[in-house]
Amino acid sequence: MSQKIDRYEIRGKIGEGAMGEVFQAYDTQTERDVAIKMLSARSLQGDHLKRFKREARTIANLEHPSVVPLYDFHLTEGEEPPFLVMRHMTGGTLADKIRNGPLPMDEAYQILRRIGEALDAAHSRGLVHRDLKPANILLDQDGYAYLADFGVVKDDMAAESLTSGGQPGTIPYMSPEQIKGETLDNRSDIYSLGVVVFEMLTGKLPFAGNLNTIVQGHIHEPVPSVFTIVDHLSEEVDEVLRKAMAKEPTARFRKASHLSRLLEAASQSPSAYLSTRDALANSADDESEFRLAYPPIKDVSDTAPSPLLPGTVKSSETRRWQLLAAGLTAVLLVFFAWFGLTQVNQDQGVVAINPTSVPTATEIVETVSIPTIEIPEQTPIPDTILVLQEASSAIWQSGDEVERIPEDGR
Structure with a gap:
């Protein structure tokens, strides 16, 4: 050249x-x-x-x-x-910075805030990045973060597909639905952003190991608690990251800016976290976004109960009235049944009615087993790795390329 x-x-x-x-x-x-x-x-x-x-x-x-x-x-x-x-970004990439260890909360938040704003702007135009990772976040000489590499962006308005069966992205940062080849929206990027923040704060990926282990972790395993890795990180920070990386897209933040604002508040104090969460809930189109919480995985037998989520008091009061109404209805039904049977006994000389055995709740509940994804130990061709085996298709990785192949091979 x-x-x-x-x-x-x-x-x-x-x-x-x-x-x-x-x-x-x-x-x-x-x-x-x-x-x-x-x-x-x-x-x-x-x-x-x-x-x-x-x-x-x-x-x-x-x-x-x-x-x-x-x-x-x-x-x-x-x-x-x-x-x-x-x-030209002279500050390198976020991946370079993370190699030196976890970032201080203030620095991580500033990076998250800028990248979150960029993602919200892209999402508002119907764009899904699909390859959000530290290597695609560049830093200038002053440390300001910039989002890069829109080569595999998904445009909701585009008629054509960018790939013919392939699944672009980087597996350690992929959302569960992206790994499984399902339809993606902005919440897939929110999940990936949560993985990036997790790595910034701990210096580690939430799910590491070989590709099979990483895939199974993203699809099935709970997010590790950050305070078990970095002890000064709070439970509120942990809850924010769990919500960002919820397995179900509907349980995640709808906007990246909500993630950044709540993380900033969580790093300050529990009261700041709760007040910010309430403020965001009141301003959200769908308040259920902030009524979903993911408690940390820890022993809580000797801890005080967690504060109520917004809307919990109202829903609990409603349930009490519903239970009271159901109880009164049951009493009335028993009374009328007894009264009717009494009249029948008096008029027709019925001595007794044999009760019918009613199965208990535990007898009628069926245990539903969720099948696990079995990954056969095989390699189709050299340098090609089977990442995920499903009923009708499989995901293979060869080098940097990730491809989903249907069972019929087409």
Whole structure:
């Protein structure tokens, strides 16, 4: 490759990914350093080129202060490969920073706040990032965070699919529904953001090990309590992360900004956490978002009961009236039954009625067993790993590529 592309002088290589390489360059026209993301020759066909063009359009139309800005692009094939020209971030990636250990809460919150704002902006336009991870969060020289890499973004308004059966993303940060190949919305990004925050605060992933262990963890296992890893983190912080990483999408935050605001309050005090949660609940379109809590996994036998969630008093009072009404109804039914039987006995000389044996509640409750996902120990081809086996399909990973293959192989 030559040392100059168009008006850009290549100064050095920054990194590389599945689709191409990133270089530091100098713009001779604007006289500033830039980063050039260049599509590799092997990626010029099929989904990679489509993703590359989608990324350029997405960033150009998003225009958010917490999204890495796009300066220029070249998308046609010719003597020069397709490339994007973006702001050069000298602070590295969030992944680089986490390698040095957990981040202080204040620093983690500032990163979360900016990335949360960028995600909310993308979600409001019907975009789902689908590959949110520390390596895709870049830092400038002052430590400000920027969201990057929209190459596998899902556009709800787009008619075409970015992949033909593949499942883009990075498994350690994927939501359960993304791993299983289900329909995604913004709450999948909320889950991934929760994983990123967990890693920022603890220096560890919530689910680690081989790919099979990670997949099973995201789908089935509870989120580890953060205060068992970093003892100064509070139960309120733990509850926020559990909600962000709830297995069911409907149990998560609807907005990334709700996650960041509640985490900030949780890091201050229990009272600040409760008041912020109540304020967000009162302003939310669906208050049930803040009536779902995920208590930490710990021994609570010698602890005081947790404070009531917003709306609990009202629902408890309603249940008491319902139980009272049901009790009165039962008394009346017994009375009328007794009165009727008495009249029958008097008129027809009935001596007694043999009671019918009624099964108890435990006798009629059926135990429903949830089948576990069994992953056979096999490898179809070298360097290809079976990640998840289901009834009608399977997820395989080969290098950086993750693909779902139906049972019939089509």
